[in-house]
Structures are given as C-alpha cells and as structure tokens.
Amino acid sequence: xxxxxxxxxxxxxxxxxxxxxxxxxxxxxxxxxxxxxxxxxxxxxxxxxxxxxxxxxxxxxxxxxxxxxxxxxxxxxxxxxxxxxxxxxxxxxxxxxxxxxxxxxxxxxxxxxxxxxxxxxxxxxxxxxxxxxxxxxxxxxxxxxxxxxxxxxxxxxxxxxxxxxxxxxxxxxxxxxxxxxxxxxxxxxxxxxxxxxxxxxxxxxxxxxxxxxxxxxxxxxxxxxxxxxxxxxxxxxxxxxxxxxxxxxxxxxxxxxxxxxxxxxxxxxxxx
Numbered sequence: 611x612x613x614x615x616x617x618x619x620x621x622x623x624x625x626x627x628x629x630x631x632x633x634x635x636x637x638x639x640x641x642x643x644x645x646x647x648x649x650x651x652x653x654x655x656x657x658x659x660x661x662x663x664x665x666x667x668x669x670x671x672x673x674x675x676x677x678x679x680x681x682x683x684x685x686x687x688x689x690x691x692x693x694x695x696x697x698x699x700x701x702x703x704x705x706x707x708x709x710x711x712x713x714x715x716x717x718x719x720x721x722x723x724x725x726x727x728x729x730x731x732x733x734x735x736x737x738x739x740x741x742x743x744x745x746x747x748x749x750x751x752x753x754x755x756x757x758x759x760x761x762x763x764x765x766x767x768x769x770x771x772x773x774x775x776x777x778x779x780x781x782x783x784x785x786x787x788x789x790x791x792x793x794x795x796x797x798x799x800x801x802x803x804x805x806x807x808x809x810x811x812x813x814x815x816x817x818x819x820x821x822x823x824x825x826x827x828x829x830x831x832x833x834x835x836x837x838x839x840x841x842x843x844x845x846x847x848x849x850x851x852x853x854x855x856x857x858x859x860x861x862x863x864x865x866x867x868x869x870x871x872x873x874x875x876x877x878x879x880x881x882x
Contacts, residue, residue, distance in 0.1 A: 690724055
C-alpha cells in the first residue's frame with residue numbers, strides 16, 4: 611500500500627463511535643495512512659475546540675494522538691462528502707447507529723446520501739475490530755462498478771482472500787420445460803464469469819486471492835445466506851451496477867443489504 615493514504619473518520623464524539631475509530635486506527639497502521647477525525651456540528655453555535663479534544667481523548671484514548679481534527683458545520687452527509695473531497699480522502703469511515711438491540715442496525719438516509727455523493731469508498735463499521743479483514747465477500751453483476759469494487763478490495767486489503775459471488779436465475783418455467791435449459795443457463799453464467807475475470811487482467815498474485823463463485827437464485831438472499839455462515843468479515847458492494855446494486859435502488863436493495871449485513875460493509879462508487 612503506498613504511503614500517505616488519507617482516511618476520514620466521521621465521529622459524534624461519543625463512546626459508541628469507538629468501533630469506526632478503532633478500525634481506522636488498524637487500517638492506518640497497515641497503510642501508513644493519515645487519519646482525520648471529522649466532527650460535524652449541525653447547530654449554529656460555535657464549537658468549543660478544547661472540549662471536543664477532551665471528549666476525543668476521554669472516549670478514544672491515546673490512539674487519538676497523531677490524528678488531525680476537522681470541525682465543520684451543516685448537514686452531516688453533505689459535510690462529510692465535501693470534506694473528504696477537499697482532503698483528497700481515500701476512504702471514509704462511519705459507524706452504524708444502533709437501537710433496540712445489538713443486532714439492529716439502522717443506516718437510513720444519512721449513509722445513503724453519503725454513499726450516493728461521496729467520491730471515496732465508504733466503510734460502514736458494525737463489528738468491534740479484532741483483526742485485519744481476512745475473508746471478504748464481493749458481490750458482482752459483471753458491471754464496471756462491481757469490477758471497481760473488486761479492484762478496490764484487492765488494493766485496500768492485500769492479505770485478504772476474496773470470494774467473488776454472482777447469482778444467476780433460472781425461471782421455474784425453464785425447469786419444467788427442460789433440465790437442458792437450466793444447464794444452458796448455468797453454462798452461460800460460467801462463461802460470463804470467465805469473461806469478466808479475463809477482462810480484469812489481474813496479476814497472478816491477485817488472481818490467486820480471488821475465488822469466483824456462482825450461485826443459483828436471488829443475489830440478495832444468496833449474499834444474506836453466505837454472510838450468515840460466519841465465514842466473512844467484510845461485504846463489498848459497488849454502486850452504479852445493473853440489477854440490485856444500481857444507484858437508482860440505493861435507497862432500497864443496497865440500503866437493505868447495508869442494514870442487515872452482520873459484518874462491516876464497504877460501498878464503492880463508480881463515478882464514471
């Protein structure tokens with residue numbers, strides 16, 4: 611990983627923000643990156659900088675040492691996206707607000723807006739970090755955006771193994787007509803997957819870390835089932851793709867997947 615990577619961490623100054631902060635510290639150590647903690651104050655009152663610094667130290671401890679501090683005013687999603695652009699951030703890290711119980715995460719319009727507008731990938735941290743990401747699930751629909759999601763995953767996490775999953779659908783009517791139809795559809799999906807991988811032109815090292823997988827059925831449900839296995843510690847989704855991950859549905863399917871995923875989620879936007 612090249613030096614001087616820039617990580618922007620959005621914080622509300624409370625102790626519940628320790629998870630994104632801790633993940634940012636782990637990534638910064640691996641990447642030799644600079645961290646900027648951003649506090650967005652929506653009120654018109656001036657922020658007491660000394661009080662903010664004291665809260666950061668009290669809630670996040672000595673790991674705040676070496677962090678840059680940014681304080682801006684306005685609506686958090688827009689301010690976070692704008693600040694990341696101004697700083698040239700390579701990654702934005704945010705937390706998922708919890709309510710009702712520990713497994714109930716709600717992201718809502720704030721993170722949707724951020725993912726929709728930020729140029730940099732957005733990492734939504736849900737779990738308490740205990741180790742570097744080692745097993746990553748990347749969903750693909752063979753689009754440019756999912757290709758970018760895979761490339762970003764390979765670049766950000768050079769020691770991780772990556773499962774690249776694509777779901778193909780066989781209509782029930784096709785099964786009724788002929789098993790040969792289903793076999794043909796599987797063959798077509800296998801060819802698409804091979805062509806997708808070939809077009810990426812990955813290095814031998816990166817290719818060895820990617821395990822392409824086909825599953826039959828609904829991608830949304832398939833990803834849910836795979837994450838439930840407990841084998842993965844990060845889900846990566848691209849935006850601008852066709853099907854379930856298009857920007858037009860960021861408020862529905864992709865938002866749902868961010869919401870119910872039991873693991874951290876990295877959203878990679880393809881702005882092309």
